[in-house]
Amino acid sequence: MTVTVDAGTGAATELDPEVFDDVLASVRAFVRGKVVPLEEVIDAEDRMPEEIVVAAREMGLYGFTIPQQYGGLGVSVSQEVRLVTELGWTTPALRSLFGTNNGIAGQVLIRAGTSAQRADWLPRLASGALASFALTEEGAGSDPSGMTTRAVRTEQGWRIDGAKRFITNAPSADVFMVFAQVDVDGTDRITVFLVPADVPGITVGPRDSKMGQKGAASAEVFLDGVLVGHDAVVGGEEALGSGYRTALTSLAHGRIHIAALCVGMMERLLVEAGDQAAQRVQGGRPIGEHQLIAGLLADMQTDLAAGRALVAEAARAWDAGEDRSMLPSAAKYFCSEAVGRCADRAVQIFGGSGYMRGVAVERMYRDARLFRIYEGTSQIQQVILGRHVVAEARERLTRAGGAR
Incomplete structure (x- = not known):
């Protein structure tokens, strides 16, 4: 058994490979045998059937990245991406059920929480309680420095006031990881608070009506004089002002997770498009034998192979x-x-039928659009990558004695 250890928690972060292979096979069978047949119902009704929720909970999907000592599966990131790729084969609403537990919200506690906070909440999350990541605001999305939600110290603890938007699973969350500005030695600095959903002063707005990803619930969250104890600061009060760094770490992990989900969807799109190209006949032969259609399939195959490797x-x-x-x-x-x-190429290969509701690639075309926005827009990733290239160049030039 190969085990790696997380430097922050000291917890095992890799599941026994043989056990993981069994988990992966079970997830694949569940996704393709149980969820795929319900995709049209999920999309039309904008809800996840209860039997799917129950099955996902029983399979341990609410805590696959949570360390084993807290009741999770404790997969490594390399194992996580293989599992999430399988989830990407079907509607993203399935992954959204438990994605924040394993991703951006759960990672806040795993990597930044105190031992007491982890012991209290991680077993609950692993068994099916829901955590939400409450960072985004009207004026603070990709750049959280514009955040206006504020926490003020009181004798009893902290008072939090503000509003968050586009918060995944907010309508059914059990706990929120709330990011708020705090005065730290005269300077506003972002801090994370662990806020149970039943604390007075929290109001969740109506479910958002979205272009795609039907069945995945998100909503605004309003905090009006929410009072939490001193122990609600994630990481303890010595961690005041460290919320920005915590958010960046959680989001970075989440970016790999989302990338793997996109790979899974590309695999499904290629199969759907390939089947259509092999079966649909135009001009007396399957359309896949026409060079321009073959070119679309080749581009899809190449994107998939490159994405999988990356x-x-x-x-x-x-x-x-x-x-x-x-x-x-x-x-x-x-x-x-x-x-x-x-997704665009797949719709093109299907032609007019690809534009019709009830066809998988039409739904997937709508679902795919969100991936370029959350966990940091494509433009934010460009900024991060560009800065990395420039920083490396400066370091290289400095070492060579040629910095300008």
Whole structure:
């Protein structure tokens, strides 16, 4: 059994490979046998059937990245991307059920929480309680420095006031990771608070009506005089002002996760488009034998192969502690753009029928569009990657004695 250890928690972060292979096979069978047949119902009704929710909980999908000591599966990032790729075969609403537990919200506690906070909440998340990541605001999305939600110290703890938007799973969340500005030695600095959903003063708005990803719930969250204890500061009060760094780390992990999801969707799109190209006849022969259609399929195949390799390398480098910034951004940027290209090509191969509701590639075309926005827009990834290139160049020139 190969085990790696997380430097922050000391917890095992890799599941026994044989056990993981069994988990992966079970997830694949579940996705393709149980969820895929319900895709049209999920899209039409904008809800996930309860039997799917129950099954996902029983399979341990609500806590596959949570360390085993807290009741999770404790997969490594390299294992996580393989599992998430399988989830990408079907509607993203499935992954959204438990994605924030394993991703941006759960990672806040795993990497930045106190031992008491982890012991209290991680077992709950692993067993099916829902966590939401409450960072985005009307004027603070890709750039959180414009955040207006504020926490003020009181005798009892902290009072939080503000509003968040586009918060995944907010309508059914059990706990929110709330990011707020705090006065730290005269300077506003972002801090994370662990806020149970049943605390007085929290109001969740109506479910957002979205272009795609039907069945995945998001909504605004309003905090009006929400009072939490001193122990609600994630990481303890010595961590005041460290919320920006915590957000960046959680988002970087989430970028690899989303990139893997895009790879899974590209795999499905290629199969759908390939089947159509092999079966549909025009001019007396299957359309896949026409060079221009073959070119579309070739581009899809190439995007998929490149995305799969990039995600695998990003996950390997993360597990090895070699790169937890540049490669996650590169993987998310490339794969989220690539899945959009693949969805567009798939609709083109289907022709008029690809524009009709009830056809998988039409739904996937709408679903894919969001990947270029959340966990940092494509433009934010470009900024991160560009800065990385310039920083490396400056370092190289300095070493060579030729800095300008």
